[in-house]
Amino acid sequence: MNEIFSTAWPDYDPGRYFCELTRHRADAGPVPEWLAERLTRIGLPALQARAALAETELIDLGITFTVYSDATAIDRILPFDCIPRILTHDEWDLLERACIQRVTALNLFLGDIYGPGNIVKDGIIPAELVYGNANYRPEMKDFPVPHGTYVHVCGIDIIRDEFGDFRVLEDNARTPSGVSYVIENRHLMLRTFPDLMAGIRLRPVDDYGRRLRAAMTEIAPGGLDDPQVVLLSPGIYNSAYFEHVFLAREMGVPLVQGQDLIVENDRVYMRTINGLRPVHTIYRRLNDDFLDPAVFRPESMLGVRGLIGAWKAGNVAIANAVGTGVADDKAVYAYMPRIIKYFLGEEPLIQNVQTNICREAEGLQYTLDNLDKLVTKPVGESGGYGITIGPRASKEELATARASLLADPDNWISQPLIGLSVAPTLGEDGIGPRHLDLRPFIVTGKDSWVLPGGLTRVAMKRGSLIVNSSQGGGSKDTWVLADRFAETAP
Amino acid sequence: MRFDNTLLARDAEGLFWMARYLERVENLARLIDVAQSFESPGHEAEAWFGLIRINADEKNFAKRGFSPDADHVKRFYLLDGGNPSSVPANIEGARTNARTLRPLMSTEMWRQINVFHRFISHITPEDLEGDSLSRLCTALKDGVQAHTGITEGTLYRDQGWYFYQMGRVIERADQTTRMLDIKYTTILPRDGEAKRVAELTQWNAVLRGAAAYHAFKRNMRANFLAEDVVEFLLRDPSSPRSVMLCVRRVEAYLDDLRRIYGLSRSHEALEAAELLREILTEKPISHILATGLHDYLDVVQIHLQLLAGAIGRAFFRDWRPEKPSQSQGQSQGESQGPGAAGGKTEALA
Numbered sequence: 001m002n003e004i005f006s007t008a009w010p011d012y013d014p015g016r017y018f019c020e021l022t023r024h025r026a027d028a029g030p031v032p033e034w035l036a037e038r039l040t041r042i043g044l045p046a047l048q049a050r051a052a053l054a055e056t057e058l059i060d061l062g063i064t065f066t067v068y069s070d071a072t073a074i075d076r077i078l079p080f081d082c083i084p085r086i087l088t089h090d091e092w093d094l095l096e097r098a099c100i101q102r103v104t105a106l107n108l109f110l111g112d113i114y115g116p117g118n119i120v121k122d123g124i125i126p127a128e129l130v131y132g133n134a135n136y137r138p139e140m141k142d143f144p145v146p147h148g149t150y151v152h153v154c155g156i157d158i159i160r161d162e163f164g165d166f167r168v169l170e171d172n173a174r175t176p177s178g179v180s181y182v183i184e185n186r187h188l189m190l191r192t193f194p195d196l197m198a199g200i201r202l203r204p205v206d207d208y209g210r211r212l213r214a215a216m217t218e219i220a221p222g223g224l225d226d227p228q229v230v231l232l233s234p235g236i237y238n239s240a241y242f243e244h245v246f247l248a249r250e251m252g253v254p255l256v257q258g259q260d261l262i263v264e265n266d267r268v269y270m271r272t273i274n275g276l277r278p279v280h281t282i283y284r285r286l287n288d289d290f291l292d293p294a295v296f297r298p299e300s301m302l303g304v305r306g307l308i309g310a311w312k313a314g315n316v317a318i319a320n321a322v323g324t325g326v327a328d329d330k331a332v333y334a335y336m337p338r339i340i341k342y343f344l345g346e347e348p349l350i351q352n353v354q355t356n357i358c359r360e361a362e363g364l365q366y367t368l369d370n371l372d373k374l375v376t377k378p379v380g381e382s383g384g385y386g387i388t389i390g391p392r393a394s395k396e397e398l399a400t401a402r403a404s405l406l407a408d409p410d411n412w413i414s415q416p417l418i419g420l421s422v423a424p425t426l427g428e429d430g431i432g433p434r435h436l437d438l439r440p441f442i443v444t445g446k447d448s449w450v451l452p453g454g455l456t457r458v459a460m461k462r463g464s465l466i467v468n469s470s471q472g473g474g475s476k477d478t479w480v481l482a483d484r485f486a487e488t489a490p
Numbered sequence: 491m492r493f494d495n496t497l498l499a500r501d502a503e504g505l506f507w508m509a510r511y512l513e514r515v516e517n518l519a520r521l522i523d524v525a526q527s528f529e530s531p532g533h534e535a536e537a538w539f540g541l542i543r544i545n546a547d548e549k550n551f552a553k554r555g556f557s558p559d560a561d562h563v564k565r566f567y568l569l570d571g572g573n574p575s576s577v578p579a580n581i582e583g584a585r586t587n588a589r590t591l592r593p594l595m596s597t598e599m600w601r602q603i604n605v606f607h608r609f610i611s612h613i614t615p616e617d618l619e620g621d622s623l624s625r626l627c628t629a630l631k632d633g634v635q636a637h638t639g640i641t642e643g644t645l646y647r648d649q650g651w652y653f654y655q656m657g658r659v660i661e662r663a664d665q666t667t668r669m670l671d672i673k674y675t676t677i678l679p680r681d682g683e684a685k686r687v688a689e690l691t692q693w694n695a696v697l698r699g700a701a702a703y704h705a706f707k708r709n710m711r712a713n714f715l716a717e718d719v720v721e722f723l724l725r726d727p728s729s730p731r732s733v734m735l736c737v738r739r740v741e742a743y744l745d746d747l748r749r750i751y752g753l754s755r756s757h758e759a760l761e762a763a764e765l766l767r768e769i770l771t772e773k774p775i776s777h778i779l780a781t782g783l784h785d786y787l788d789v790v791q792i793h794l795q796l797l798a799g800a801i802g803r804a805f806f807r808d809w810r811p812e813k814p815s816q817s818q819g820q821s822q823g824e825s826q827g828p829g830a831a832g833g834k835t836e837a838l839a
Contacts, residue, residue: 061597062589062604228496236589245592255593260498271499273649273805274753 008036012424014433018164020085020423027088029485031200038196039083044430051082051426054192063184065239067470078181079474081425082193085436085456089484092203092452095158095166098349099440100448101340103154106173106327107444108343110150114140114323124342125335129359133332135325137288139295143312145321146219147446152283152319153212154442155179155455158350160421166350167418169437171336173328174320175285178455178469179441180246183208185477201482203452208441209250212283215445216251219317220280227280229253230270232261234286234302239470244285251283258286263306266313281317282307288322330379330413331357358405358412367405367414374414376401389465391417420465423476425458435459437467438478453478501594502653503806504587506798509657511584512603515577515610516634517665518567519627521672524699526623528676528692529560538563540675544668545575564618568626577630581610596644599637606633649751652743656801663736664794666723667787669700674784693719700731717775720783724770724790733790737766740797759800766793 005012005022014022021032039047055077058064064075087095112119113130120127130136155176157169186205189197213229220227233244235257248255260270261279269276284291290300292307310316326332332339334355340348356363356374367374371390378386388401405412422433440454456476457467467473521541528537538560542551547566554573556562571578585607592600609629617626638658645651673696679685693716697703700723709726710718726732741763744756769790778786 059608060601060605062592062600236586241589245589248593254496254498254501255590256498257500260500270496273497273499273502273653274751274755277496 002033004033005036008040009424009431012431012433014422016162017419017433017435018160018162018421019433020160020421020436021083022424023164025088025091027090027485028086028481029483031086031479031481031485034200035084035086035196039424039431042195047082047426050192051080054080054082054188057188057192058184063180063242065242065469067239078469079460079472080185080188081434081458081460081474081476082189082196083424083426083431084189084196084477084479085423085438085458087438087453087478087480089481091166092480094349095438095440096450096452098166098168099154099156099442099450101344101346101349102156102168102171102336103151103442103444103448105336105340105343106151106154106171106324107149109339110321110324110327111145111148112343113326114150115142119339119342122342124338125332129329129331129335130326133326133329135288135323135329137323137326139308139312140321140323146221146317149219149444149446150321150324151327152215152219152321152444153179154444155439156442157437157439159353159418159437162419164421167353168336168348168350169353169418170330171328171333172439173324174287176439176441177240177243177285178439178457178475179208179451180243181475182441182451182453182455182478183250184246185475189477200479203480203482205451205453208443208451209247209252211443211449211451212247213251213253215443215449216253216281216283216317216319218445219319221314221317222280224280228270228278229281229283230256230261230279232256232258232282232284232286232304234258234290238285240285247283253283258300258302258304261304261307263304263310266306266310266315268304268307268310268316279316281319283319288325291318291322330355330377331359331410334413353415353418356414358414359410363414364405364409367412368402370414371398371402371405373417375417376405376412376414378404378411379413385470387466389417392465417465420467423456423458425460425476427460427462432462434462435465435467436476452480497649497653499806501591502650503802504591505594505650505654506657506801506806508584508587508591509654510661511580511587512634512637513658513661513665514575514580515584516631517662517668518575518577518580519630519634520699520701521665521669522564522567523624523627524669524672524695525563527695527698528672530688534560537676540672541567543675544671547573547575550575561618564623565615568613568618569615578610578613581607594646594650596640596646598640598644602633602637602640606637609633649747649753652747653801653805656740656743659736659739660794660798662731663733664791666700666731666733666736667790667794669696670720670723671784671787672696689716696723700729702726702729702731705729717779720779721775724775734767734770737763737770737797741767744801753805755804756801757804759797759804762793762797762800766790766797769793 021035058077058080064077067074067076109119119125120130151173153176155172155178157172158166159169160166183205216229217227229251230253231244231248233241233255244255254270256270262269262271262276268279270279286302289296290302292303292305293300294305295308311318333352334357337348337352340346356367358364358367367376374390376388388397390398420435420437422435424431425434436456436458438454438456441451443449456478457473458476459465459467460472460474525537525541535558539558541563542548550573551566554566554570556566566573567576569578570576571582573579585603588595588600588603613626616622645654673692676692678688694703697706697719702722706722710722722729723732725734727734729735741760744760747753748756
């Protein structure tokens with residue numbers, strides 16, 4: 001660490017982890033040092049006071065998510081850390097290209113497996129993993145989607161290891177959430193910490209709503225100029241409801257629930273004060289299962305009867321398409337490098353984390369032999385549930401994990417424990433290193449566009465590797481530097 | 491400029507009810523203020539139980555385990571979230587609606603409701619004691635009035651605004667009838683000078699509660715009678731909380747919705763409003779007092795409910811353009827009227 005950082009934070013020690021602020025990156029220029037100096041000038045007590053005010057602001061504005069446990073639902077804010085995470089110009093350039101590469105491959109993969117299935121015939125991926133996958137939707141077979149786009153909104157979880165290399169941890173191709181925090185965090189920073197940002201040119205994050213609306217327009221049936229787009233939400237009890245509101249507002253489209261929509265003669269309408277009005281594109285924040293009780297779960301009250309029929313009749317567009325879950329499955333994830341190579345003829349710009357597939361005898365044996373060194377994850381879960389971190393687990397926890405693995409090996413993968421990168425984060429006892437990840441968001445209609453930055457999730461607890469909001473994680477504003485500083489700077 | 495009728499029926503209903511719930515919070519604070527001023531030594535419980543009677547909450551009050559004394563009534567309305575007519579339940583209802591309406595509301599509106607909701611959830615039993623109670627009522631009125639002001643200055647005035655306004659004035663009219671009613675639930679000295687003074691004090695409290703005291707004094711004879719107060723709160727064309735003014739506002743809003751937005755299904759609701767206006771004016775107040783104000787106010791409340799129901803049937807319910815074979819007499823008349831769907835473009839041209 002250079003002198004400015006050790007003067008500013010004499011006790012700050014990222015240990016063996018890559019620090020997103022204090023590690024020298026040539027093209028970051030003087031920005032990290034400026035940030036450290038400005039934080040020092042504000043001083044710890046003032047920082048903490050301002051951080052508290054910022055959190056009050058989030059509560060007042062109802063920028064909250066709902067946590068469900070044991071039949072209770074509590075509105076919580078996503079803890080906000082006021083020290084931003086900085087991505088340099090060149091880092092972002094790589095991340096952006098890697099995200100587009102990955103989404104392009106995901107869409108080609110989905111088009112293939114719901115079409116000719118060449119990738120399976122060519123033996124790149126086991127047939128069972130695709131067609132036997134719980135998230136494979138036979139209804140989608142041979143049903144073409146506009147521009148070949150299945151995954152209109154994608155969130156890709158990317159981590160950084162001890163060497164500073166980015167790695168993809170997970171693809172989220174169903175209904176990824178979190179993008180609202182990217183934009184709200186920036187607004188909050190601008191209001192409460194304008195002095196931290198002064199004079200630093202950042203890539204803006206305000207274009208998301210317009211881009212999303214444009215993509216929804218591009219996929220509308222019949223090439224309508226000004227189609228009626230709606231956002232379909234499960235309603236106020238959904239944990240991501242705030243985000244649904246946010247996106248409907250940013251797009252300027254109605255926020256509807258299943259009860260507001262009706263299908264007649266394979267056309268979708270919404271119930272307005274003046275009768276039924278046609279709907280052309282639905283950005284749905286509802287899982288496949290709940291979309292249409294006539295096709296999927298018959299008991300679902302959240303969806304719209306006949307919606308899938310209207311879709312297959314070509315009268316409405318649905319984003320994301322049905323059946324994308326087969327592509328972001330944790331088991332299919334292991335094949336993503338090969339999928340990218342197969343469809344694009346390229347190496348992945350950002351590699352996967354090495355993954356052992358427990359449905360394969362070899363992977364299972366390796367995992368069982370090294371349970372205490374590996375992270376085991378159930379393939380069908382999200383939100384960080386069901387994960388066992390071997391090196392940090394008790395004997396009992398390891399025994400439980402072993403039993404679960406043996407009971408249903410197909411349901412598990414394992415990965416080595418990656419030392420996630422850290423960044424200075426404000427805690428009760430001062431500024432210390434906390435682990436974090438990054439979820440960039442990619443919007444695809446005809447083409448793909450990546451929101452500069454993305455959601456930086458940070459484990460607020462010292463030493464914790466779990467960044468999920470449902471498990472005590474927070475977030476940081478993610479700065480993408482607009483300027484590429486010269487090698488000689490500062 | 492587009493005048494799309496893309497307001498969801500559910501959102502129109504949400505706006506209508508959000509306004510009603512908030513108006514109830516303000517009026518409960520007003521009623522509690524009035525009830526407090528009705529307290530007379532030895533008769534505290536009667537004055538407070540009047541609140542229960544005018545809200546027809548007797549059953550619910552007993553069911554929730556309360557007994558008819560002053561403290562319990564205050565708690566029932568200010569602390570008991572399980573009582574659907576309490577301040578906490580009403581702010582909860584307003585906020586739940588506000589959550590679904592977020593895309594239509596200004597950030598300022600949402601923020602204020604959120605903060606106000608938190609304020610109400612922090613009311614403690616100590617806040618109901620002594621002089622704290624009056625301060626609490628003032629704070630509750632202030633909260634709703636801040637909401638009203640923010641709404642006036644920030645809510646976009648499309649169809650949604652009209653439904654919000656209709657909810658507000660219908661609820662306000664209903665609450666004004668209750669304000670009048672509370673006077674009739676209280677015990678007065680038998681007769682003579684003591685009775686006259688007590689009556690005067692109580693009518694003044696009702697007028698203050700309805701924010702009509704000064705305007706009433708300016709407009710009425712010095713030696714006013716009970717019927718003057720009743721007439722003012724029921725029929726005055728300019729007092730913002732008079733029932734007549736509120737009903738006229740509803741008619742004007744329905745008319746605007748028809749003229750500007752081509753929403754022609756307001757026929758039944760307009761008829762209900764017209765009938766209500768007739769009920770308000772057809773008989774002299776002295777006759778109403780002689781035959782029983784309480785029963786008369788009940789009739790007015792029932793017709794306010796009918797009016798709200800007619801608005802609901804026209805705009806909020808699960809309806810679709812009726813096929814000719816299904817149409818009822820009234821919708822036929824509507825489709826022939828000048829405000830029918832075809833008239834929309836003309837109104838906008």
